[in-house]
Amino acid sequence: MTAALRGLRVVEIANEISGPYCGKLFVDLGAEVTKIEPPSGDPLRRWGPFPAGRLDPDRCGLFEYLNAGKRSEARDFADETDLAGVRELVGDADVLIDALAPGTLDGVDPRRVVVRISNFGRHSSFRDRAATPLTMQAASGWVSTRDPDRPPVQAGARISEFVAGAYAALGALTALRIAPADRVTEVDVSVLEALLSTLPYPMLLAEKMRTLGLPVNTRSAPMLGVVRAADGWVGINCLTGQHWLDVCAMVGLPEFGEHQFAIMMGGPERADFFAKAQPWLAERTVAEIVELSQALRIPAAPVADGAGTLECPQYLERGFFIEGGGADWSFRRPGPPFRFSNTSARGEPWREARPVAADPSLPFAGVKVLDLSTFWAGAYLTCYLGAFGADIVKVESIQRPDGFRYSGAYPHEGEDWYERSALWQATNLNKRDLTLDLTSQRGRDLARRLAADVDVVVENFSPRVVEQFGLDYPSLVSINPDVILVRMPGFGLDGPWRDYVGWALNIEQVSGMSAVTGYADGPPCNVQGPADPIVGVHAGVALLGALEHRRRTGEGQQIEVAQIEVGAAVTAEPVIEYSMNGIVKPREGNRRRGYCQGVYPTATDDAWVALSVRDDADWSGLVDAMGRPELLEDGRLASADGRADAHDVFDDVVGSWTRTQMPANIVAALRIRNIPVEELLTSDQMYDVPALDERGYYEDFQHPVTGRHRYPGWPFRINPGPRRHHRFAPPTLGQHNDEILRAMGLSDDELATLRRDRVIGERVTGS
Numbered sequence: 001m002t003a004a005l006r007g008l009r010v011v012e013i014a015n016e017i018s019g020p021y022c023g024k025l026f027v028d029l030g031a032e033v034t035k036i037e038p039p040s041g042d043p044l045r046r047w048g049p050f051p052a053g054r055l056d057p058d059r060c061g062l063f064e065y066l067n068a069g070k071r072s073e074a075r076d077f078a079d080e081t082d083l084a085g086v087r088e089l090v091g092d093a094d095v096l097i098d099a100l101a102p103g104t105l106d107g108v109d110p111r112r113v114v115v116r117i118s119n120f121g122r123h124s125s126f127r128d129r130a131a132t133p134l135t136m137q138a139a140s141g142w143v144s145t146r147d148p149d150r151p152p153v154q155a156g157a158r159i160s161e162f163v164a165g166a167y168a169a170l171g172a173l174t175a176l177r178i179a180p181a182d183r184v185t186e187v188d189v190s191v192l193e194a195l196l197s198t199l200p201y202p203m204l205l206a207e208k209m210r211t212l213g214l215p216v217n218t219r220s221a222p223m224l225g226v227v228r229a230a231d232g233w234v235g236i237n238c239l240t241g242q243h244w245l246d247v248c249a250m251v252g253l254p255e256f257g258e259h260q261f262a263i264m265m266g267g268p269e270r271a272d273f274f275a276k277a278q279p280w281l282a283e284r285t286v287a288e289i290v291e292l293s294q295a296l297r298i299p300a301a302p303v304a305d306g307a308g309t310l311e312c313p314q315y316l317e318r319g320f321f322i323e324g325g326g327a328d329w330s331f332r333r334p335g336p337p338f339r340f341s342n343t344s345a346r347g348e349p350w351r352e353a354r355p356v357a358a359d360p361s362l363p364f365a366g367v368k369v370l371d372l373s374t375f376w377a378g379a380y381l382t383c384y385l386g387a388f389g390a391d392i393v394k395v396e397s398i399q400r401p402d403g404f405r406y407s408g409a410y411p412h413e414g415e416d417w418y419e420r421s422a423l424w425q426a427t428n429l430n431k432r433d434l435t436l437d438l439t440s441q442r443g444r445d446l447a448r449r450l451a452a453d454v455d456v457v458v459e460n461f462s463p464r465v466v467e468q469f470g471l472d473y474p475s476l477v478s479i480n481p482d483v484i485l486v487r488m489p490g491f492g493l494d495g496p497w498r499d500y501v502g503w504a505l506n507i508e509q510v511s512g513m514s515a516v517t518g519y520a521d522g523p524p525c526n527v528q529g530p531a532d533p534i535v536g537v538h539a540g541v542a543l544l545g546a547l548e549h550r551r552r553t554g555e556g557q558q559i560e561v562a563q564i565e566v567g568a569a570v571t572a573e574p575v576i577e578y579s580m581n582g583i584v585k586p587r588e589g590n591r592r593r594g595y596c597q598g599v600y601p602t603a604t605d606d607a608w609v610a611l612s613v614r615d616d617a618d619w620s621g622l623v624d625a626m627g628r629p630e631l632l633e634d635g636r637l638a639s640a641d642g643r644a645d646a647h648d649v650f651d652d653v654v655g656s657w658t659r660t661q662m663p664a665n666i667v668a669a670l671r672i673r674n675i676p677v678e679e680l681l682t683s684d685q686m687y688d689v690p691a692l693d694e695r696g697y698y699e700d701f702q703h704p705v706t707g708r709h710r711y712p713g714w715p716f717r718i719n720p721g722p723r724r725h726h727r728f729a730p731p732t733l734g735q736h737n738d739e740i741l742r743a744m745g746l747s748d749d750e751l752a753t754l755r756r757d758r759v760i761g762e763r764v765t766g767s
Contacts (some may be wrong), residue, residue, distance in 0.1 A: 132676045
């Protein structure tokens with residue numbers, strides 16, 4: 001726990017997960033949060049998990065995790081006295097978190113910032129559309145095919161609801177930097193955009209596939225992905241061509257080394273490879289495979305469920321899971337998803353030392369950032385800071401460019417193929433690019449000179465990398481005493497897995513995301529999306545807290561955001577369930593307790609619809625739409641809490657209707673009856689969503705190599721605040737070498753010498 005936001009007063013009027021998780025992050029930063037609940041309590045209190053045999057709303061583990069450290073008050077908005085009390089409480093707050101239906105709290109305003117969380121955004125023509133977490137995942141591209149023989153499936157464990165809450169906290173903290181004293185600043189958060197923002201830019205990849213003459217919705221499978229070992233599931237996750245060659249050698253199949261692309265794209269070699277690799281896997285335990293893979297620097301990790309996550313030696317050694325509950329009940333829950341080296345409460349509380357108002361369009365103007373990150377998580381954070389005014393200098397080298405440049409780019413595209421990655425471009429807008437060979441003394445000296453004059457340094461390598469370069473926190477403090485260093489290692493800065501290599505899929509697997517996604521009788525499935533960007537969002541939340549702490553105290557610090565801990569923080573439910581009751585629940589596919597719902601085929605090949613029946617009114621409307629009035633006599637279909645086979649019967653009835661209908665007709669028939677329904681969004685459709693265009697989610701920029709593209713922005717609007725999502729196009733390799741180094745005082749002769757010796761450059765070595 002840190003005192004970064006000591007004295008900041010927050011009122012939370014929100015149910016379920018998104019709003020309360022936003023409030024939880026404020027608690028983790030030391031703010032005072034008051035939660036206002038209806039007299040019946042937050043509905044999440046009745047969700048569970050509960051201690052075995054005790055359905056007690058005061059002993060709900062998930063609720064306690066999200067709301068520990070908050071003060072709770074029960075108020076009835078229909079009572080004038082209670083409503084007056086709410087207005088007074090909110091009016092004295094600095095931040096209001098509003099996650100009720102749009103318009104419910106109109107006119108109830110805090111001193112500074114109100115963050116409003118809604119499915120499609122408060123200012124959207126879709127704002128009143130009925131929705132559930134399943135239909136929101138469908139509308140944003142989160143529901144996807146993970147087994148070609150079964151319907152596409154959602155991400156499990158309510159992960160998507162945590163995602164929106166994290167973005168809401170980031171938006172609120174950003175708004176606090178610019179909120180004027182004479183009016184309320186609104187942060188309008190869209191859950192649709194939050195979920196779309198965590199995907200690996202499928203709309204840009206679809207655009208690229210089209211230009212290459214390939215199917216636009218081509219989706220490669222991670223290799224090896226999730227596979228079965230002797231005693232469980234293990235993830236082996238090749239990120240580079242070298243990883244693949246090493247995997248082939250490890251399993252004794254070197255002859256497949258040259259077939260990586262065909263196998264990833266589902267070619268005929270795929271089945272042959274897995275058939276030959278499975279005996280090797282079946283002879284070894286998960287621990288043996290992970291240990292051997294990591295010794296070869298192959299990203300591999302156990303696929304942990306609630307029990308496995310709690311027993312993971314890395315989490316145990318780092319003490320991440322902490323005690324929750326009360327005197328007569330207890331359980332283990334995730335701790336804060338970030339760690340601060342300086343947690344002091346020095347300086348005046350926030351309310352007595354308000355930030356000085358800045359240009360509302362540039363909340364981070366004047367902040368200098370040295371970006372030493374690679375791939376996605378760290379770069380996502382710096383892209384955000386640069387979008388709203390920070391000066392970002394991104395450091396790569398011509399010997400070893402950012403590895404993300406090679407994701408979704410292909411050598412046959414030409415000598416400059418490493419400039420053509422849509423994933424790299426979308427994560428690196430708003431930055432200036434500098435190449436420095438950090439293995440050379442001159443390169444390290446220049447990096448240290450840059451670090452001496454910045455506010456923030458960001459990196460997300462394995463811990464030993466920056467330490468070898470002399471850019472760790474003790475080294476930085478010696479030249480820049482009040483610097484803030486944001487470190488985002490995959491597994492943490494200490495613990496037995498400290499030096500393990502890993503990327504997003506490893507995080508999903510270790511933290512429990514994969515284990516809860518998929519069908520009960522099938523394998524765990526990679527979510528393939530949120531791990532990296534949501535780590536970047538949490539790092540942003542932590543950094544804004546640290547910047548506020550430094551503004552009040554003059555003190556910098558190191559922030560550690562271990563990626564596996566962020567993953568576990570947003571996948572809390574299975575860990576809490578197992579801790580309380582010793583139960584590992586089976587994967588739920590597309591189901592959810594309390595609803596009947598699913599993903600169903602339509603009369604159009606490869607087009608699916610997701611729909612939810614929440615109550616009797618929805619069921620009556622669905623029966624009417626299907627023209628099956630006789631089904632109203634069969635009450636068991638109206639509730640997921642009925643017979644054990646209610647879901648199966650529901651799926652049969654609904655599926656038999658949807659497969660005879662065009663998807664647009666299904667959506668129209670149910671939407672007019674206020675039933676949550678969405679057609680599954682595919683990559684090639686993501687540029688064609690009216691709600692995104694009207695909110696300006698995409699922005700056009702001209703890239704010097706690949707031309708004009710529409711890049712996605714951020715999932716909220718701040719008013720008054722930035723009117724655009726980005727400031728300028730992503731740079732080419734070393735594009736700003738001369739500009740940056742001349743500003744440091746280097747002469748033309750010195751620049752020429754650095755180029756000659758390949759300390760700097762503008763083309764990858766050998767190209």
